Amino acid sequence: MFGLNDKHVVISGAGGGIGRSIVAAFQAAGARVTACDRDAALLDALDGVTKSVFELTDADATEQAVAAIVAEQGAPDVLVSNAGFSRAETMAGVNQQSWNQEVDINLTGSFNLIDPMLKAMIANGGGAVVMTSTVNALGHYGNPAYAAAKAGLVAYMRAIAVELGQDNIRANCICPGSVRTPAWDHRVAKDPDLLAKVVAHYPLGKLATPADVANAAVFLASPLAGAITGVALPVDAGLTAGNLRFIREVL
Numbered sequence: 268m269f270g271l272n273d274k275h276v277v278i279s280g281a282g283g284g285i286g287r288s289i290v291a292a293f294q295a296a297g298a299r300v301t302a303c304d305r306d307a308a309l310l311d312a313l314d315g316v317t318k319s320v321f322e323l324t325d326a327d328a329t330e331q332a333v334a335a336i337v338a339e340q341g342a343p344d345v346l347v348s349n350a351g352f353s354r355a356e357t358m359a360g361v362n363q364q365s366w367n368q369e370v371d372i373n374l375t376g377s378f379n380l381i382d383p384m385l386k387a388m389i390a391n392g393g394g395a396v397v398m399t400s401t402v403n404a405l406g407h408y409g410n411p412a413y414a415a416a417k418a419g420l421v422a423y424m425r426a427i428a429v430e431l432g433q434d435n436i437r438a439n440c441i442c443p444g445s446v447r448t449p450a451w452d453h454r455v456a457k458d459p460d461l462l463a464k465v466v467a468h469y470p471l472g473k474l475a476t477p478a479d480v481a482n483a484a485v486f487l488a489s490p491l492a493g494a495i496t497g498v499a500l501p502v503d504a505g506l507t508a509g510n511l512r513f514i515r516e517v518l
């Protein structure tokens with residue numbers, strides 16, 4: 268149904284909470300997956316994939332990894348740029364060091380992977396790029412440096428969509444709301460009741476799951492979305508549609 272049978276799909280952050288689900292969803296659609304992460308141990312649990320371990324903020328290492336993936340597995344039909352990281356929760360945590368770290372990983376690190384992959388994809392006749400951005404790129408929900416980097420990713424995605432459409436490249440972003448993955452462990456460790464407070468902000472009364480994000484990635488990458496490019500798609504259980512607490516508490 269998704270037209271992804273035997274297609275080559277490269278996924279970064281593949282060992283993380285959302286990444287593992289993206290790998291599983293593309294495998295279920297029949298794709299050949301190259302799973303990338305900086306943490307080899309996180310890739311151990313993945314079966315039936317080709318594994319590639321490299322640090323995205325190291326531009327040379329990333330370019331070498333891309334060359335090796337393309338030489339061994341061919342250019343990807345689909346690139347899912349999914350790795351990301353944030354710790355500086357509010358403006359109080361933003362300083363030169365945290366700003367540089369979060370822009371390096373989330374924006375420049377994504378560029379380090381996407382740029383050389385795009386060249387291989389274009390030489391191969393085109394393909395689809397899906398980036399995992401966040402609702403923080405669409406409105407402010409905390410994590411200022413991460414939010415700025417992820418908004419930069421949306422702008423970069425649009426540039427690819429507009430300029431490289433003629434090369435048969437489509438590019439889209441997914442903007443997830445809160446998803447319970449290891450990325451939340453440090454917050455839940457501080458406040459074990461945190462997730463109940465988080466859910467209260469979501470119109471659907473639940474959080475998106477890693478599988479919800481993965482399903483959106485499969486759709487956007489597939490020929491079913493063949494005329495969709497340049498879009499930032501919230502997968503956020505309604506968070507960005509409006510302010511539920513305002514409705515409940517004010518009106």
Ligand SMILES: NC(=O)c1ccc[n+]([C@@H]2O[C@H](COP(=O)([O-])OP(=O)(O)OC[C@H]3O[C@@H](n4cnc5c(N)ncnc54)[C@H](O)[C@@H]3O)[C@@H](O)[C@H]2O)c1
Pocket residue numbers: 279280281282283284285286303304305306309321322323324349350351352372376399400401402442443444445446447448449450451
């Ligand atoms: N969990 C959420 O609530 C949420 C919400 C919106 C967006 N996102 C985004 O979804 C994506 C996946 O997040 P997750 O929740 O699965 O987090 P996660 O921490 O479980 O997984 C992130 C993965 O990316 C890898 N990674 C991080 N920095 C890297 C680097 N510099 N080089 C190579 N690999 C690197 C990590 O090793 C990890 O396996 C991220 O881009 C994140 O910003 C997550």
